[in-house]
Amino acid sequence: MSPPRHDRALVRPHVVTGGRAHPTRNIFDLVTLVIASRTQVAGLSPEKRKVMELCQGGALSVAEVAAHLALPVSVTKVLLSDLVDSGHIVTRASAAEPAEPSDHLLREVLDGLRARL
Amino acid sequence: MEQQLLVAAVCCLAVVTFVVVAMLVRQRQTTKRLRNRIGLLESGVGVRENEIAHLVTARLPALVQSLNGRPVDVPGPLNPRLRDVPYGRHLDKVIEMFSEAGGRAKARADESAKATLKAMMRGVQSLANEQQLAISRMQAQHDDPDVLEGLLKIDHMNAQLGRRAQVSAVLCGSWPGLQRSASPLTDVVRGATSRIRDYLRVQVHSQVSDAVVSRAVEPVVLALAELLDNAARHSQPNTPVEVNFQPAHNGMAIVIDDAGVAMTTEELKRAERLLAGQETVDINRLGDPPQVGFAVIGVLAARYGFHVSVDTRSPYGGVRAVVFLPTGLLTRIEDRPKAAVAAPAPAPAPARREPVPEPSGAPVEQQPSLTAGGLPRRRRVSTADHNTNAAPPAPAAAPGRPAPQPGSVPPGEPVRPARQTAAGLGAWQRGTRSGRATVSHDSEGKSPE
Numbered sequence: 001m002s003p004p005r006h007d008r009a010l011v012r013p014h015v016v017t018g019g020r021a022h023p024t025r026n027i028f029d030l031v032t033l034v035i036a037s038r039t040q041v042a043g044l045s046p047e048k049r050k051v052m053e054l055c056q057g058g059a060l061s062v063a064e065v066a067a068h069l070a071l072p073v074s075v076t077k078v079l080l081s082d083l084v085d086s087g088h089i090v091t092r093a094s095a096a097e098p099a100e101p102s103d104h105l106l107r108e109v110l111d112g113l114r115a116r117l
Numbered sequence: 118m119e120q121q122l123l124v125a126a127v128c129c130l131a132v133v134t135f136v137v138v139a140m141l142v143r144q145r146q147t148t149k150r151l152r153n154r155i156g157l158l159e160s161g162v163g164v165r166e167n168e169i170a171h172l173v174t175a176r177l178p179a180l181v182q183s184l185n186g187r188p189v190d191v192p193g194p195l196n197p198r199l200r201d202v203p204y205g206r207h208l209d210k211v212i213e214m215f216s217e218a219g220g221r222a223k224a225r226a227d228e229s230a231k232a233t234l235k236a237m238m239r240g241v242q243s244l245a246n247e248q249q250l251a252i253s254r255m256q257a258q259h260d261d262p263d264v265l266e267g268l269l270k271i272d273h274m275n276a277q278l279g280r281r282a283q284v285s286a287v288l289c290g291s292w293p294g295l296q297r298s299a300s301p302l303t304d305v306v307r308g309a310t311s312r313i314r315d316y317l318r319v320q321v322h323s324q325v326s327d328a329v330v331s332r333a334v335e336p337v338v339l340a341l342a343e344l345l346d347n348a349a350r351h352s353q354p355n356t357p358v359e360v361n362f363q364p365a366h367n368g369m370a371i372v373i374d375d376a377g378v379a380m381t382t383e384e385l386k387r388a389e390r391l392l393a394g395q396e397t398v399d400i401n402r403l404g405d406p407p408q409v410g411f412a413v414i415g416v417l418a419a420r421y422g423f424h425v426s427v428d429t430r431s432p433y434g435g436v437r438a439v440v441f442l443p444t445g446l447l448t449r450i451e452d453r454p455k456a457a458v459a460a461p462a463p464a465p466a467p468a469r470r471e472p473v474p475e476p477s478g479a480p481v482e483q484q485p486s487l488t489a490g491g492l493p494r495r496r497r498v499s500t501a502d503h504n505t506n507a508a509p510p511a512p513a514a515a516p517g518r519p520a521p522q523p524g525s526v527p528p529g530e531p532v533r534p535a536r537q538t539a540a541g542l543g544a545w546q547r548g549t550r551s552g553r554a555t556v557s558h559d560s561e562g563k564s565p566e
Contacts, residue, residue, distance in 0.1 A: 010334070
């Protein structure tokens with residue numbers, strides 16, 4: 001998922017999560033939306049600050065946050081569950097309001113897929 | 118007549134007697150002189166023999182020892198008077214030639230040992246790098262926390278392994294390898310933290326916005342890792358190792374404090390000598406187990422122009438190591454997330470749905486905005502961004518583009534390239550480099566509608 005240029009990331013994931021691999025809560029999947037609920041970022045690690053910065057403007061999915069941080073999704077989940085624990089972000093299930101996609105959008109997606117395959 | 122004969126005989130006798138006496142006396146004197154001379158020569162030979170024995174039993178062995186790197190003084194001749202005679206000078210010449218030949222042989226052996234070690238370490242290094250790539254790929258692929266836990270451990274061990282190989286290679290005169298882009302100081306310190314055993318004890322307190330220039334990233338990371346490792350190794354397992362940044366007027370100091378044992382005066386002297394990086398590192402004199410930390414820091418500091426000192430006591434009783442990076446090694450880079458937020462293409466939903474006839478020249482600009490899967494990536498919409506974007510659509514359309522029909526192009530469409538053009542090539546490059554910064558919402562536009 002991460003592009004190759006991050007494969008040699010300077011800061012390795014074990015430092016990012018402090019060696020933890022298990023998120024404190026099991027509430028995230030790829031499309032869970034996270035929203036910042038606080039603005040202060042004092043005392044947070046650089047990665048968590050980035051998450052807060054990213055989520056300040058609106059909801060982002062877990063997958064997007066992971067992509068922005070250039071971290072594996074599983075590592076991102078550990079960070080996000082920490083942030084939920086500390087009250088910095090809140091989550092929202094992605095399937096909350098699936099605005100019915102228009103025919104047009106579906107057609108465009110179909111065309112896109114055809115063009116790719 | 119008879120009387121005359123008698124007189125003559127007496128005279129003869131007297132003369133003969135006199136001659137015999139004289140000869141005897143002379144003989145005696147000669148004998149005495151010769152005996153003296155023989156005595157002198159004998160003692161001279163004795164002195165020389167002693168000298169030779171001294172050369173063989175004391176001087177040459179001492180020389181051999183000193184050539185082997187032990188701190189032994191080579192003694193001078195036994196009899197100082199010999200220094201001024203050719204014999205003594207020849208002996209000195211022997212010593213000189215011996216030490217010269219020994220030194221040359223040792224230098225050659227050192228060189229070849231270093232070359233061999235360097236080549237071997239290069240192999241280990243590249244294996245560690247490959248392994249890191251594999252680990253990173255697995256980390257990205259597996260979502261199971263149990264798998265991740267194992268992977269994190271392997272990653273940690275691999276990082277340490279890579280560092281060991283790197284350090285050995287650097288000691289043998291190799292480059293640290295791995296070219297990196299300029300990185301924030303905080304990341305550099307945490308990168309160093311990633312590579313030591315007790316990484317959880319390292320606490321980075323202050324935050325600074327400075328970054329380390331590209332060519333110095335890896336060397337500084339290596340030096341910091343050695344210092345952090347030293348600090349963690351020489352302090353209690355339950356004490357923290359603190360890292361602070363101290364801006365100075367012509368650079369930045371990274372201060373590492375541990376709460377362990379202080380260094381003795383002797384150790385400090387050795388450390389100072391090694392950290393200065395002035396002498397070439399003799400890989401045979403690193404001790405057993407080899408103490409490579411300060412030696413490798415000295416090599417890196419001298420080569421890349423930063424300065425490391427360990428001569429202050431930390432307020433916690435341990436050692437305070439200070440890495441001073443001069444301004445020449447510092448730079449500023451734009452914060453990545455900010456770049457990502459600044460660059461997004463605000464594509465309002467209606468615009469996206471428009472079938473867009475792709476102008477032929479467009480792919481050049483659109484190229485970097487393709488996602489890995491080629492599908493449009495969802496983006497937060499910032500209204501402010503959108504408004505400012507709508508204004509300058511002209512520049513994008515201008516440069517030699519086969520008329521993109523400005524009227525039919527949706528507002529979000531050519532706007533992003535225009536803004537990037539306006540922001541200049543530099544910003545555009547940064548955007549593409551960060552990869553996530555650009556969005557393709559019309560990458561499928563080429564398909565016939």
